[in-house]
Amino acid sequence: MAKWSEQSLEQTARLKMLKVRGCSYSSVTCNDLCNVADLFRAAAEASPHHILKLYKANGSVVNISPMLEPNSQDSYYRLEVVASDLQSIGVKSDVDNMESRLCHLETKVQQDAGNTPEIIDNLKSQVESFKRKLESVKHLSWMGLFRDESPQQLSKFPAKAKGLQLNIEEEHREVRKKFLNMSSLRVIEEVRQQLKTPMFDNWQWEEPEMLVLLQVMFTDLDFLTVFHIEVDVLQNFLFEVYCHYNNIPFHNFQHCFCVTQMMYGLIWLTDIWSKLDPMDLLILLTSALCHDLDHPGYSNVYQINAQTDLALRYNDISPLENHHCAVAFGILAKEESNILKHVTTEQYKHIRAGMIRCILATDMARHNEILNKFKSVQPVFDFRNKDHTEVLMKIMVKVSDISNEARPMAVAEPWLDCLLQEFFNQGDAEKLKGLPVTPFMDRDKVSKPSSQTSFIRFVLLPLFTEITKLFPCLEQHILEPVRRALEYYSDLERATQQEAAAAVANKP
Ligand code: LUO
Ligand code: ZN
Numbered sequence: 001m002a003k004w005s006e007q008s009l010e011q012t013a014r015l016k017m018l019k020v021r022g023c024s025y026s027s028v029t030c031n032d033l034c035n036v037a038d039l040f041r042a043a044a045e046a047s048p049h050h051i052l053k054l055y056k057a058n059g060s061v062v063n064i065s066p067m068l069e070p071n072s073q074d075s076y077y078r079l080e081v082v083a084s085d086l087q088s089i090g091v092k093s094d095v096d097n098m099e100s101r102l103c104h105l106e107t108k109v110q111q112d113a114g115n116t117p118e119i120i121d122n123l124k125s126q127v128e129s130f131k132r133k134l135e136s137v138k139h140l141s142w143m144g145l146f147r148d149e150s151p152q153q154l155s156k157f158p159a160k161a162k163g164l165q166l167n168i169e170e171e172h173r174e175v176r177k178k179f180l181n182m183s184s185l186r187v188i189e190e191v192r193q194q195l196k197t198p199m200f201d202n203w204q205w206e207e208p209e210m211l212v213l214l215q216v217m218f219t220d221l222d223f224l225t226v227f228h229i230e231v232d233v234l235q236n237f238l239f240e241v242y243c244h245y246n247n248i249p250f251h252n253f254q255h256c257f258c259v260t261q262m263m264y265g266l267i268w269l270t271d272i273w274s275k276l277d278p279m280d281l282l283i284l285l286t287s288a289l290c291h292d293l294d295h296p297g298y299s300n301v302y303q304i305n306a307q308t309d310l311a312l313r314y315n316d317i318s319p320l321e322n323h324h325c326a327v328a329f330g331i332l333a334k335e336e337s338n339i340l341k342h343v344t345t346e347q348y349k350h351i352r353a354g355m356i357r358c359i360l361a362t363d364m365a366r367h368n369e370i371l372n373k374f375k376s377v378q379p380v381f382d383f384r385n386k387d388h389t390e391v392l393m394k395i396m397v398k399v400s401d402i403s404n405e406a407r408p409m410a411v412a413e414p415w416l417d418c419l420l421q422e423f424f425n426q427g428d429a430e431k432l433k434g435l436p437v438t439p440f441m442d443r444d445k446v447s448k449p450s451s452q453t454s455f456i457r458f459v460l461l462p463l464f465t466e467i468t469k470l471f472p473c474l475e476q477h478i479l480e481p482v483r484r485a486l487e488y489y490s491d492l493e494r495a496t497q498q499e500a501a502a503a504v505a506n507k508p
Contacts, residue, residue, distance in 0.1 A: 099124075099157065124159055172243050178208035183235060187216050195261060196268040198406045198477055202258050203414065207242065210257045214238050217264045217285060226278045228342035236337040244293045244327055249421040251295035256288075258415075262400040263288035270471040272396075275383045279347060283354035284393055286339075288400050290328035290355070291362050295320065298426050300363065305435045318363040325359040354393065361394035362401050370394050371463055378470055392470070399467055399478070405456060405485040406464070406478035412485065416452060449493035456486045 106120050194200050195213060205213065218224065218234055245253035263284055267273050273281055296310075303311040303319045310319040329352070332338050340348050361370055374395045377388045404415040420443075427441035440451050460482050468474045 103157070168247075172239075175207050175211070175242065176239050179211040179239060180235065182208055182212050183215055183231075185212070187212065192216065192220070196265050198262060198265055198403070198481065199408060200261055200265070201408070201411050202254055202261065203411060205257075207253060210253070211235075211238050211242060214257065214260060214289065217260065221264075221267070221273065221281055221285065222278075223282055223285075223339075227282065227339070227347075229339045233337065233341065234339055237331065237339045238289075240331045240334070240337045241289055241293065241328075244331065246295060246297065248295065248297035249425070250415070250418045251292045251297060251422065255415075256290075256292060258404070259291060259397075259400045260285060260288040262403050262406070263396065265477075266396055266400060266474075269473055269477055272471075276389065279350055280354060280389065280393060283351055283358060284396055286328075286351075287355050287358035287393075287397050290331075291321075291324055291359050291397060291401060293324045293327040293331075295324065297422050298429065299438065299441075300365065301438050302426055302430065302435070305430070306433060318360055318365070321360045321363045324362075325356055328355065328359070354390075357390060358393055358397045361397055364402075367398070367459065367463075370398065371466065375466055378466060381470055395463070395467055399463060402460065402463075403478065405452075405460060406481045408481070409485065409488060416448060420446070420448060420451075447493075447496065449489045449496060452489045453486060453493055456482060456489065461486070 102120065102124055106116055106124070109120060110116055191213075195216065202210070215231075215234060215238060218229070218238075223229060224231065224234065241256070242253050245251075245256050267281060267284065276284075298306075298308075300311075300318060300320050302308075304316045308319075310323050313319070314322040332340055335341070340351060343351065360366075370391065373391045377385075377391060381388050381392070383389060404412045406412075407415075423438075423441040423446075424443040427437050427443055429435075430437045430441070440446055461479075464474070464479050464482055468479050
């Protein structure tokens, strides 16, 4: 039986000009999959027990499948033999058992001797470092050896939580220092103008700079004057929001910034800043900022199926969105970060109710409910009608939330890779736990182009078309780019299918 080697067996086999023989999409069978995997195994001289992972030149993982896109002269795949068949030798459970036996022993000794002998601390750090080595190999999630930094997991191992927590707190301190140092600088006019359009490229900016740009948005919409917000309170609020987004592939602080920046752009492009009450503008921007706070990287379906604490706490009713909103008001409950400190009780009630409505509206399970409501009022829209403005605000937060494809392709496409990475992590976890695998989260079944063409055709275009009926100027700013994105992914989908069909035709 193959044993886990001291360090991950990394044999980088540059597979130049490897033209993988594809199969027709519908006829992909294990046979074909095994043939392709065998081909890679042979190339990497790996045994049947070794686990292979294939990476693109940019480091993202690709599935080893007959649908694999052929590489070209100047791009290659990187093949790694990342592990042996650890499940069969049960490394994961052995390590877990060792760790829990150690924790049990530590508790027992503390009860008897009143303290923890050095030997136990040494043992624990050795187990910890061995586990870190195992987890350090990326994408072992489907082996049950994934770096699970969820609060539930961390609460079981205080030492690990403490170590990880220190790193995160150090990083936060660094970001805060840079943010406050930069916040006195004046942002140049060209950047301020770009900030008001969907062309803005978030990938060019680091987290302290994004915090400065968020402060610019709140300032340029005159919120500090209208709501008597002190600059240091706003900075504390923005920093607390930053600290409460998690380090996960998609629903992280970058996503929060993108959604807020798109909302800021929509407010200016639609001229809605002159048509809505300033409180409603504050609701829109603050809801966008807070709409995914403390997202764990696993969807509502996962929360409910896995019966997580969130699902239990919110009775399966939009558990994530309820949590995001509760975290937001937890931050506002603190004196030093309460940007609503000086508003009247009536204003506070209005703003709170508006934020709850808008953040809860981002649950995609309610997509059709909200879009149909908007479709019913759009033809007779009246900005003086509360029902009309309330559903418009929900639509604006929803549009901002899923609008990556309205951005330039170079900005949008990396977001889809991040999203699929987070979705596939969930699909892996569902497989490991024996839960139903969410359809578009199964890395063995989802192709990037076809999932995106469906999403654009059936979700994005109907939504963006409806809001463009109310604000025709959005045709050029968000509808046109999304139509171009649909063409791009449709071409990609056709090319992939033609490649597969050609491969079948040429099959010996
Ligand atoms: C829509 C959505 C829900 C949860 C998390 C992310 C997303 N977003 C996207 N999903 N946000 C932006 C995008 C995007 O550009 N593409 C996709 N693509 C696929 C995977 C998809 O179909 N997502 C999807 C569609 C409908 C749905 O509920 C009705 C949930 C997710
Ligand atoms: Zn979001």
